Amino acid sequence: MGALLLLLLVLFTAGVPIALALGIAPLPTLMDRNIPLIAIPQVIFESLDSFALMALPLYVLAGRLMQFGGIAERLVHLAVALVSWMPGGLGAAVVLTSMMFATISGSSAATAAAIGSMLIPEMERQRYPRPFSAATTASSGELGVILPPSVPMVLYGVIAGVSIGDLFIAGFLPGLMIGLSLILVVSLTAWAKGYGKRVPFSLGVWAPDVWRALRRAALSLMMPVIILGGIFGGVFTATEAAVVAVAYALFLGVVVYRKITVRDLPRIFADAAVTSAVVMIIVAFAAMFAFSLNVIRAPQTIGAALASVSENPLVFLLLVNLFLLVVGMFMETFAAIIILAPILAPIALSYGIDPVHFGLIMIVNLAIGMVTPPVGVNLFIACGIARISMEELMRPLAVFLAILVLNLMVVTYVPGLSLGLLR
Template identity: 40%
Template sequence: MLVTLLFGTFAVCLILGTPIGVALGLASAVYLFGAGIDLSVVPQYMFAGMDSFVLLCIPGFVLAGNLMNGGGITDQIVRFGNAIVGHIRGGLGLANVVGSMIFAGISGTAVAETASIGSVMIPAMRKSGYDAHFAAAVTAAASTVGPIIPPSVPMIIVGTLTGLSVGKMFLAGAVPGVLMGIGMMITVYIISRKRGYPKGTWQGWGHVVRTSKAAFWAILMTGVILFGIVGGYFTPTEASVVSALYAFVVGLFVYRGFKVSALPNILIESAIGSGALVLLVGLANVFGWILTSEQIPQAIAASMLALTTNKYLIILLINILLLIVGTFMETIAALIILFPPLLAVAVKVGIDPIHFATFAVINLMIGLTTPPVGVCLFVSANIAKISLGAISKAIWPFLVCNILVLFLVSYVPQISLWLPSLFYK
């Protein structure tokens, strides 16, 4: 009865459009009130969920992304992507994907990437003759590589929950993220040829070299983060501070995209964004504690293992479950609630934890662009000034492409494990 009340309240909140964090908090409070449990456990478990050294990565990477974005790096990345692929049919769409793959090394979050790249690319694509719904769909789909190519906020959350190496997970996401980008570029090219979308003119290797000089600093930032963590020079949390300092110096002195007077606004914006994420972690931890006390994760694990102990069928079942959950639940909340029990199932049937973490995060990233609640769809549709229905129809070719990559990564472990095994003997 109480479990029904918990999930019923949560479902009603989602239907009413309540923010996911508030929905988790309200559902938890209703359950605790019904069970006669003192509500003082709410702040206790919220703090327990937020009291993690690894979680300090989030403010650092969010601040670094905002500093680089405020410093004009987004425009430079787009110009570099356009210089490389702009002369091919559908070149601006391809540049959109390339830009997202480069920007992934800065933001670590898909929504930030959608807003940053979309504000530049969607108007440019519409002006060049692309359909608005196609431009919006490309932007939303390409943004999902952000939390897969390092750094990645969801992978930081996974490391917090399980103690898995964040450095290994960062490396594990690199090749799958690139594969997703290549797959989406192929999709863009096929659709562009079919619809006769425009192509630009090749401006020579000199132009590529000139634009690469600006984008170089963004690419170098990813290298600094990965080299520092993998080389043991600093922890992921220290890496986020280094990246923020690096972004400040580059944005202020190299790109000169902002002045010192703009710093307070950037800090406030970063604090609000980071605070929302950390608050969500805390509220999701309360919800997760309730589920654990009701032994729901154990029931999910037992049900899966009762159906089959075949590793490949378990991978299929986990993928289906996470794809469904990703359509209506925010990524971090879904990770906190479902990742630990599913990891236990995965390990029991012989799936490597780092491999599992990689395809679990990809699953939930795909959910960000899956109707009806894909957050990136709302952001992209708002920039393009189109309806959710229009972008929902246009996103399907990219969803199919990303799901194909997901299953490739799921069933070929070395795609995600090759780099970690290379650097971590």
């Protein structure tokens, strides 16, 4: 197992693309065990032959249609109307919009890009420092994969054999807790340092503004109601819900809001196809890597090693959190789920940990990885929009990371938060 992981690390260090590294690293192991190489295409095609996995490219396409179809813009206006009176109101609006957009897009990067491109320039005009604006956008963007629907949840459900609908339900309360804690951090920081413009609260002004914004965003807000209501009500599966999301987003963008023209559609479809293809290639070759780990009985070896350290599930969860936080700093989320879920999920089950709860722990861990250097995708998006360097972002980001890790500990050791709505 050591040689397999070492070869993978060497390939990553050498700059080999993630998908190719995951496909090349298992070859020596398979040849050493005299496994015919015909097993490679068989494992790859079997990993992609999944009805549930069809939801992944569909949610990607739905997210693109929402991003360009005027849905994000209306959600931004609603969030600003709701919380602009608070200290740091515009920063709080970034988090609140991310929470609303997360219930539609299913993607952390899409959430950070859509919200940041609209609100970071406005925060700069209202005297928020650009590093703080970027840190707010990057950290709140992680809600895109915690609040349902979530593309990583779909992937984890397929890999670990867990109900995707149950994972979606389990993500509600943790996502709300994380979002509200980020709003609190933004508001307290802005109040202490004098960021942004203070708008005195007046019910006579606030209520009409909220009503106007709510009317404009009403059809956009119906999307999570239709998608999640249909899943939880048993009307359609998570995969069928992705089809409904695409159709509804297309209808709003083209017919209702008229932000998307027929001429725009090929570009949007091509963009979604490229993104989906990249993810699917990673999924395919990561499945090959996971197969080689099973060949050398890596799950059993790691499980025995953890059991020798402690038989206490609380200690196991602490070790898993530390491990996943480090992994999330260096490995792409989809690859990490496909490689580690088949190893860690059975071990967690042997400790008596609910598989849905453990899935949320993995998702929240790897979501934090999206906002940690050196490869946090949300950081690059936020820095690009704010036109700052990664070094400038680190100081304000540290506070947000501390809060995110604190939330992770609550999600880990209070299973009722994830499982309460399932009971």
